[in-house]
Amino acid sequence: MKIKVQFVLSKGEGTWPDISQLPSDKQNLDYIKSCMEFMPAFYDAELVIIDWSLVNAGLDELTLTNGTVQGFPRPLVEFTVNEKLINEFFPDKKDFLRAVWESTYQFLVPGSNDNDPFFFADYNGYTQIV
Numbered sequence: 001m002k003i004k005v006q007f008v009l010s011k012g013e014g015t016w017p018d019i020s021q022l023p024s025d026k027q028n029l030d031y032i033k034s035c036m037e038f039m040p041a042f043y044d045a046e047l048v049i050i051d052w053s054l055v056n057a058g059l060d061e062l063t064l065t066n067g068t069v070q071g072f073p074r075p076l077v078e079f080t081v082n083e084k085l086i087n088e089f090f091p092d093k094k095d096f097l098r099a100v101w102e103s104t105y106q107f108l109v110p111g112s113n114d115n116d117p118f119f120f121a122d123y124n125g126y127t128q129i130v
Helices: 029-034 083-089 093-100
Strands: 002-006 011-013 036-039 049-056 063-065 068-070 076-081 104-107 118-121
Touching (some): 002 093, 029 036, 076 083, 076 093
Antiparallel strands (some): 002 076, 011 118, 063 068, 104 118
């Protein structure tokens, strides 16, 4: 069985990197996106998940204006789940959603926020099954 989840990681915590301090050749959107990584937190659902894949990294809507990143990650993840187990442990698919919603996107720019990366997260419950 397949379940797709659209994460909406519009809030966050940690140290925001100072992009203006980067060398000029790294003050671009491609480099900024390369410093972002999806960090799955599926441990509450690991018994039912057979496999998962990042269908879309969700970074398409990010922009860089005057050294400031605008927008937030909206990754789309497809889960392959054990149908019997998911029906047993998560009869309401929203319960499955609650088991994976703590996933984040790490924004770590080497030389800027190495000791305290910024993590985009969903604190508002906007993540949804699609």
